[in-house]
Amino acid sequence: MVTKILPLFSFLILSSNIVAQSIELFAGVGVNGFFDKNYDDGHYRSEYRSGLAKSLGLGLFGKTMLGYEMGLTVKYMEIDGGIDIEGGGLGAGFGLDVNTTIRTLEFGLFPLNLKLLKDKFELRLGMEFAYLIRGEMQGEQTGWYIDYDYSTFPPRTVTVNESKPIDSTSDDYFTDLSAFVCFKMGYTFPIGQKLELVPRLHFGFGLGKRFTDEVDSTPKNRVTMLELVARRHF
Numbered sequence: 001m002v003t004k005i006l007p008l009f010s011f012l013i014l015s016s017n018i019v020a021q022s023i024e025l026f027a028g029v030g031v032n033g034f035f036d037k038n039y040d041d042g043h044y045r046s047e048y049r050s051g052l053a054k055s056l057g058l059g060l061f062g063k064t065m066l067g068y069e070m071g072l073t074v075k076y077m078e079i080d081g082g083i084d085i086e087g088g089g090l091g092a093g094f095g096l097d098v099n100t101t102i103r104t105l106e107f108g109l110f111p112l113n114l115k116l117l118k119d120k121f122e123l124r125l126g127m128e129f130a131y132l133i134r135g136e137m138q139g140e141q142t143g144w145y146i147d148y149d150y151s152t153f154p155p156r157t158v159t160v161n162e163s164k165p166i167d168s169t170s171d172d173y174f175t176d177l178s179a180f181v182c183f184k185m186g187y188t189f190p191i192g193q194k195l196e197l198v199p200r201l202h203f204g205f206g207l208g209k210r211f212t213d214e215v216d217s218t219p220k221n222r223v224t225m226l227e228l229v230a231r232r233h234f
Contacts (some may be wrong), residue, residue, distance in 0.1 A: 004191075021062035022233045028055040028202055030225030032079035034210070036218065043145040044087040046217055049099070051080025053223045061113065071110030071124060076133075078103045083139075085217045091146045096216060098139030098166055102174060104130035108182065128204060135174035138167050172214045180204040186229065198229035 032227045034048035057075025079102050086095045110126030149156040186200025206220035 022231050024059040024229050024231040026057050026227045027231040028227035031221060032081050032221055032223050034219035034221045039049045047084045047139050049082030053079045069113055071107035075106050076120050078107050083217050093144050095142035098137050101136040101146055105133055106130045119187050122186050126182050127214050128180045128182050130178040132176050133217040136169050137173055138216040141166050173211055175210055175212055178210060181205045194233040196231040198231055202227050
């Protein structure tokens with residue numbers, strides 16, 4: 001519980017001590033991809049389908065009361081993607097083939113902010129913490145096991161196949177909190193005395209799994225997005 005609250009608590013403390021120099025509104029669209037160690041050992045196989053990633057957020061950049069430059073962001077994030085896994089052993093096995101949509105509220109901390117080429121080119125490095133709002137999962141779960149038909153002699157070996165559809169929004173399938181290392185780079189176009197338009201690339205690399213142990217797959221995810229930023233300086 002503490003690890004879930006700490007990023008939000010830190011965000012609020014930093015927000016109350018920052019001397020804002022600029023505020024920005026941004027929207028982004030790009031690609032989300034799940035990944036793991038590419039297991040394929042004969043008993044377990046995992047494959048993932050990429051999906052759409054989109055976001056809408058607000059950023060505040062400036063110096064803290066201690067004179068240290070800091071960037072803070074908050075955004076709504078939605079990612080899509082697919083899972084296709086199979087596993088088992090000699091006597092039983094399972095499969096899962098689903099498409100997922102994960103909606104989160106994300107708080108970002110960007111302690112490293114650099115400007116180059118006469119302040120036109122900017123680089124930002126930090127972390128984002130994603131809190132689950134809602135997760136959706138649709139697809140099919142399959143399984144099989146070896147059984148014996150004792151009506152014959154000797155008993156006949158039977159393979160029993162089972163299949164059931166999955167259409168769920170249960171939070172039991174999705175992790176409540178995920179952390180990302182984030183890198184942004186953009187180029188600034190002045191459009192007024194204190195206004196700027198900034199197209200930039202955003203890269204986010206997940207540090208933890210996006211699904212709980214209720215799902216027999218534990219991938220992380222990474223996103224690549226193109227963001228368009230409207231910024232105003234104070």
